[in-house]
Amino acid sequence: MDIIAAIAEELQIKKGQAEAAVKLIDEGNTIPFIARYRKEATGSLNDEVLRNLFDRLTYLRNLEDKKQTVLASIEEQGKLTDELKKAILEAQTQVAVDDLYRPYRPKRRTRATIAKEKGLEPLAQTILAQESSVDIMAEAAKYVDAEKDVADEAAALAGAKDIIAENVSDNADYRTKIRELTMQKGRLISTAKDPKAESVYEMYYEFDEALSKVAGHRTLAINRGEKEKILTVKIEAPTEDIIKYLKKQVITNDGAPTAAVLTEVVEDAYNRLIAPAIEREIRNNLTEEAEDGAIKVFGKNLEQLLMQPPIAGQVVLGWDPAFRTGCKISVVDPTGKVLDTTVIYPTAPQNKVDEAKAIIKKLIDKHHVTLISLGNGTASRESEQVIVELLKEIPVKVQYIIVNEAGASVYSASKLATEEFPNFDVGQRSATSMARRLQDPLAELVKIDPKSIGVGQYQHDMNQKKLSEALGGVVEDCVNKVGVDLNTASVSLLEYISGISKTIAKNIVDYREENGKFTSRSQLLKVAKLGPKAFEQCAGFMRISDGKNPLDATGVHPESYDATKAVLEKLGYTMEDVKNRNVVGISKKVSDYKALADEAGVGEITLRDIVKELEKPARDPREDMPKPILRSDVLEMKDLTPGMVLKGTVRNVIDFGCFVDIGVHQDGLVHISEICDRYIKHPLEAVSVGDIVDVQVMSVDLKKQRIQLTMKIGQGTDKAGKSENSGSSKDSAANKADRSNRNNGGRNSRNDRNGTGSKNNNNRNKKPHYIKGKKNNFFDNIILDN
Numbered sequence: 001m002d003i004i005a006a007i008a009e010e011l012q013i014k015k016g017q018a019e020a021a022v023k024l025i026d027e028g029n030t031i032p033f034i035a036r037y038r039k040e041a042t043g044s045l046n047d048e049v050l051r052n053l054f055d056r057l058t059y060l061r062n063l064e065d066k067k068q069t070v071l072a073s074i075e076e077q078g079k080l081t082d083e084l085k086k087a088i089l090e091a092q093t094q095v096a097v098d099d100l101y102r103p104y105r106p107k108r109r110t111r112a113t114i115a116k117e118k119g120l121e122p123l124a125q126t127i128l129a130q131e132s133s134v135d136i137m138a139e140a141a142k143y144v145d146a147e148k149d150v151a152d153e154a155a156a157l158a159g160a161k162d163i164i165a166e167n168v169s170d171n172a173d174y175r176t177k178i179r180e181l182t183m184q185k186g187r188l189i190s191t192a193k194d195p196k197a198e199s200v201y202e203m204y205y206e207f208d209e210a211l212s213k214v215a216g217h218r219t220l221a222i223n224r225g226e227k228e229k230i231l232t233v234k235i236e237a238p239t240e241d242i243i244k245y246l247k248k249q250v251i252t253n254d255g256a257p258t259a260a261v262l263t264e265v266v267e268d269a270y271n272r273l274i275a276p277a278i279e280r281e282i283r284n285n286l287t288e289e290a291e292d293g294a295i296k297v298f299g300k301n302l303e304q305l306l307m308q309p310p311i312a313g314q315v316v317l318g319w320d321p322a323f324r325t326g327c328k329i330s331v332v333d334p335t336g337k338v339l340d341t342t343v344i345y346p347t348a349p350q351n352k353v354d355e356a357k358a359i360i361k362k363l364i365d366k367h368h369v370t371l372i373s374l375g376n377g378t379a380s381r382e383s384e385q386v387i388v389e390l391l392k393e394i395p396v397k398v399q400y401i402i403v404n405e406a407g408a409s410v411y412s413a414s415k416l417a418t419e420e421f422p423n424f425d426v427g428q429r430s431a432t433s434m435a436r437r438l439q440d441p442l443a444e445l446v447k448i449d450p451k452s453i454g455v456g457q458y459q460h461d462m463n464q465k466k467l468s469e470a471l472g473g474v475v476e477d478c479v480n481k482v483g484v485d486l487n488t489a490s491v492s493l494l495e496y497i498s499g500i501s502k503t504i505a506k507n508i509v510d511y512r513e514e515n516g517k518f519t520s521r522s523q524l525l526k527v528a529k530l531g532p533k534a535f536e537q538c539a540g541f542m543r544i545s546d547g548k549n550p551l552d553a554t555g556v557h558p559e560s561y562d563a564t565k566a567v568l569e570k571l572g573y574t575m576e577d578v579k580n581r582n583v584v585g586i587s588k589k590v591s592d593y594k595a596l597a598d599e600a601g602v603g604e605i606t607l608r609d610i611v612k613e614l615e616k617p618a619r620d621p622r623e624d625m626p627k628p629i630l631r632s633d634v635l636e637m638k639d640l641t642p643g644m645v646l647k648g649t650v651r652n653v654i655d656f657g658c659f660v661d662i663g664v665h666q667d668g669l670v671h672i673s674e675i676c677d678r679y680i681k682h683p684l685e686a687v688s689v690g691d692i693v694d695v696q697v698m699s700v701d702l703k704k705q706r707i708q709l710t711m712k713i714g715q716g717t718d719k720a721g722k723s724e725n726s727g728s729s730k731d732s733a734a735n736k737a738d739r740s741n742r743n744n745g746g747r748n749s750r751n752d753r754n755g756t757g758s759k760n761n762n763n764r765n766k767k768p769h770y771i772k773g774k775k776n777n778f779f780d781n782i783i784l785d786n
Contacts, residue, residue, distance in 0.1 A: 001089070003060045007053055017043045021053055030498040031473070032480035033537045037557050040603035047477045063094055070101045079104060087172075095281070099172035112166035115159030118148045123156060124163040127265075130256040157261070164265045168250060169273035178242050178270075179278055185238035186211045186282070190222050190231045201225040211235065211282065216290030217655045220458040223287060227461075235279045242270055291462040293655070297684060298456035298467070299474045301653050304689035305455055306478040309622045310440040314370045315339075317363060318435030319387070320408070320427055321379040323347050328427035329360070331367050332435045335488070336443075338421075339367050341428045346386045347379045357390050364398060371630070372400035373438040375408065375430070381636070381665045399630040401438060402663065404651060406454030408433050411447050416492060442482055442622070446475055447492045455689055457654045479541075481621050483555060486524075486542040487517045499537025504530050518544055521552045550579035554617040556610055563600040564610050570599065583614045626692040635663045637707065640700045645713055650691040653683050660695055660709055668707030670695060675711050687711075 008018040020041040024034050031054065035047040045053070067088055074080040084100065091097045107113060115121075126139050140153040140160070150156050168174060192205035204225055209218070225231035246266040251259050313334050320328040327347065331340040340363060346356035363369060372387055374380060380402065387400050411417050411433055412426040421429050437444035450471035451459050459467060479496040486508075494505035507528045512518065521539050524530055530538075540557035547553065549561070556564050568574065571589045573582075590596055590611060597607040613619075629649055648662035658675065659667035675686050687693065698708040 001060065001064060001092075003057065003064070006060060007056050010056060011049060011053060013045065013049065013053075014043065017045055018053065021045060021050060022057060025054060025057065028533065030476075030537055032477055032498040032541070035477075036480065036555075037540055037559075039605045039609070044605060051473055051477075063091075063097070066094060066097055067091065070097055070104075074101070074104045077104060096172070096176070099175050102172065102175075103167070103170040110166060111159075111162040115162045118145070118150055118159055119143065120150070120156060120159040121163055123160040124167075127160055127258045127261055128164060130251070130253040130258050130262070132253065132256050134257055136257050136261060161261065161265045161268065164262070165269035165273060168246065168266065168269040169277075174246065174249060175274065175278070177245060178274060179281065181242055181245065182235065182237045182278055182282060183211050185241060187236045188214050188219075188222070188233070188286070189236050190225065190233045193230060193232055197230070199225075199230050201228075201230050204231055211286070214286060215655060216293040217457060219286045219290040220294065220461050224458070224461050233283075235282055237275060237278070239270070239275075243267060246270060288463075290458075291466065294456065294458055294462060295467055295470045297653065297655065297682075298459060299470055300684050301455035301689045302450055302453060302471055302474050303478055304625075304691075305453065306442050306445055306475065307481075307622050307625055308441045308690045309625045309627055310442075310620075311371065311438055311628070312440075314439070315367050316435040316438055317360070317367075317369045317372045318431040318433070318438075319372055319374045319383060320405075320431040320434055321347070321375055321377060321383040322427070323379045323382075324349065325427065326350070327356070327379070327383055328431040329363065330428055330431035330435055331363055331369060332432060332439070333367075334439070336436050336439055338432055341424065341431065343427070347382045353386060356386060357393070360390055361394060364394065364396065370398060371438070372398060373403050373434045374400055375405040375434045376402050376661075376665060377405045377408075384665075401628055401630050402661070402665070403434050403438055404454065404661075405430075405434070407445070407448035407452040410449060410452045414447075416447055420490075438628075442478060443490065443493050446479065446496060447490075450475060455652050483541045483543050486521075486544050487512065497538050497541050499534040500530075504528075504534060519547050520544065520549055521547075521558055550575055550617075554578075554613045556613050560602060560606060560610060563602040563606075564614070566600045567596065567607065567610060568614075570596065578614060578617070581617060586615050587611050625690060629663070629692060637664045637666060637700060637702055637705070640664065640697050640707065642697050642699055644697045646695055646697070648693060648695050648709075650687050650689055650693060653687060653689055655682065658683050658687050660693060662695065662707075662709070664707070666705050666707055668695065668697070668709040670709045670711055674698070674709070677712060 004018050004022060005015055007013075007022075008015040011018070020038075020043075021034065024038055024041060025031075029038065031047050031050045034042060035045065035050055039045075042050070071080065071085060071088060074084065088097060088100050091100060115124075120143055123139060123143050126134065127136065136157070137153050140156040143156040143160075144150050144152055150159065188207070188209055188211055190204045190207040192201070195205055201221070204222055207218075207222065222231060222233055226233045243266060246269070247263060250266055251262050253259065315334060316332055318330040318332065320330075322328070326343040326345040329340075329342045329344060330338060332338050342359060342363070344356035344359050345352045374383060374387060384400075384402070391398055391400070408430045409426070412429040417424075417426075417429045417433075421432065424432070433444060433447075445453060451464075451467060476496045476498075479493060480498055484493050484497060491502070491505045491509050494500055494508055495502045497505075500508070504527065507530065508524070511527045518524070521542055521544065524535055524539065524542065525532070536559070540555060542552075543554075544552040551558075551561055551564060565575070568578065568583075571586060573586065577583050593604050593607055597604040600607060602610070629647060635646075646662045648660040648668070650658050651661045651667050652659045655672075657669055657671040659669055661667050670687075672680065672683050675683055680686055693711060694713060695709040695711055696713050698710050700707055
């Protein structure tokens with residue numbers, strides 16, 4: 001297999017691009033480095049395409065290694081034919097290779113191998129010959145042998161049938177066709193082990209849906225229900241069609257006396273050997289596809305969360321709310337340095353509101369606090385009431401914002417937090433994190449395991465290694481897109497920089513503490529274990545704002561410094577102009593990029609990047625992201641009425657919709673059908689985490705703490721009536737099933753919260769429907785990870 005050609009075709013890129021990217025990867029270059037500084041070679045492939053390319057490269061190389069192992073094994077057995085070798089070499093997937101290798105794979109002793117040991121293989125061949133004149137019982141009698149434990153004709157015939165059944169089972173073409181038939185016509189069915197038991201899986205107690213239509217999140221929900229021993233799950237295959245197909249392949253002479261025997265063999269081969277294996281394969285494939293989809297959504301959400309714009313230049317008071325143990329307070333300066341910490345008790349059972357207000361007022365006056373960052377966990381609503389009252393009582397302008405606490409407790413109790421704040425308790429660390437994640441979300445959130453940040457679905461149910469690798473790649477891409485200040489970046493941030501390991505990141509910080517601030521990028525070469533290759537990979541992503549060389553504050557790589565100086569000289573600028581940021585209009589002076597690139601000795605793409613960096617040095621790409629909503633008054637669920645239009649922040653995007661924070665401590669669900677007027681396959685086509693959106697209230701359930709929202713302003717009230725009563729008759733079965741899902745915010749969003757799918761009736765030819773007597777509500781029957 002031509003791996004390069006296969007990757008280029010699959011990713012729809014030029015073969016030369018794929019070849020260059022593979023060469024760079026093999027040379028040890030990281031994805032962020034290739035995406036940013038090797039655009040000339042790859043034709044400007046971005047980090048997403050490069051990661052997909054890397055994944056496919058790894059898979060296809062493993063596939064080729066497997067092919068060679070299989071070929072060597074079969075050749076060692078003396079059974080490798082040219083036709084078989086060709087089929088193996090042309091196989092496109094590991095499943096196809098496994099199917100071809102199955103007849104030759106060393107097996108444990110099976111009924112078929114035992115029958116072969118008894119010398120019954122010739123009898124099996126006689127049956128397969130399907131001659132019209134054969135007397136099958138007479139033939140079987142020839143193999144009766146007490147010494148070989150073949151007691152009679154029936155025993156001989158049974159052994160021969162076992163041999164044929166295994167041969168049928170091992171046929172790669174048969175398995176491929178059966179797999180296709182099962183996926184085309186099969187159904188996924190789940191039932192309750194105890195139909196009377198109440199659980200969050202009730203919508204799956206009589207679930208029945210075509211395999212080709214099962215949504216990924218429903219697959220994961222069913223898997224979880226099965227794992228918790230609440231559901232029994234099976235695949236109902238089109239058995240009649242499959243048996244008919246096998247009989248057509250195996251029985252070539254319907255009039256032969258052996259036709260009836262072969263019919264029994266075909267049914268036995270499928271029911272005993274093929275069906276269980278195919279069911280396992282399909283269940284695994286459905287799970288893998290569902291996981292890949294969930295990981296992709298998680299990655300997109302995580303990227304949007306990490307790339308939220310920082311709120312710079314403000315003194316922030318972090319407020320970690322609680323009841324019994326009190327609210328932990330931490331004040332940090334604009335650089336994130338902790339100025340003060342304390343504990344107040346404005347909430348039950350102490351209710352020391354006046355005392356708490358007095359303490360906060362002193363902190364605001366003493367440190368000139370301009371912003372309060374309130375965590376959205378337990379006692380958040382009560383704390384918000386206190387804050388709003390307080391802000392009305394003070395003469396200075398102070399605003400507040402509610403921050404998602406997801407992952408705060410994980411960080412607060414971590415080894416990293418202990419090292420960073422050895423004298424703080426977990427509450428003080430959490431309050432500090434509340435403040436810092438507002439000042440610079442990326443710098444603070446990289447300290448937390450991405451799985452704990454709370455913007456995924458079913459993350460605890462999937463392949464953790466695959467999930468960690470994917471999310472780690474997302475964090476790496478985000479950190480390198482933004483870059484880091486070499487003189488302030490933490491170890492946690494530095495270790496995500498291209499070419500920097502955890503050890504080297506620690507060495508950088510140690511060097512900085514021992515020798516003072518870095519004054520040039522070249523000093524990195526003095527850091528222990530940071531050699532020329534690591535320097536090449538990381539230097540462009542490191543920033544030094546007040547260094548000796550003004551280019552060190554930009555995204556221009558040191559390897560392009562000479563070319564940059566040549567460009568500046570050609571256009572009439574000096575390095576002093578760069579330092580003083582007097583090169584704002586430099587792009588307007590470039591009339592011919594190609595000619596200038598040739599003169600400077602760089603590629604045209606690289607030149608354009610250099611000019612872009614000079615024009616906006618150290619520009620933060622997060623500036624383009626929507627700014628968070630700052631609040632000065634409180635809104636509660638009881639204040640909401642259908643038809644009310646509000647502005648909110650998208651907190652999470654899942655397969656069936658998105659959850660929007662509208663400032664009432666309970667995120668509202670915008671179902672996928674309510675996101676926009678046009679058809680979308682997935683919510684990510686229209687919204688992202690961090691987006692500021694206008695939403696209209698459709699319905700509010702105070703008892704269940706549920707809010708239905710729509711982004712179709714002006715249409716929400718009418719649709720709410722349909723949703724609350726009988727549902728829209730135009731809704732597809734898939735949408736109805738998806739509406740039974742929920743993913744909620746709040747402190748418990750540290751764990752993923754996932755919805756169930758649709759419960760079907762017993763008529764498997766009908767579309768999914770809701771349980772009788774229940775309203776068709778977006779939130780029916782939820783699954784929570786608490």
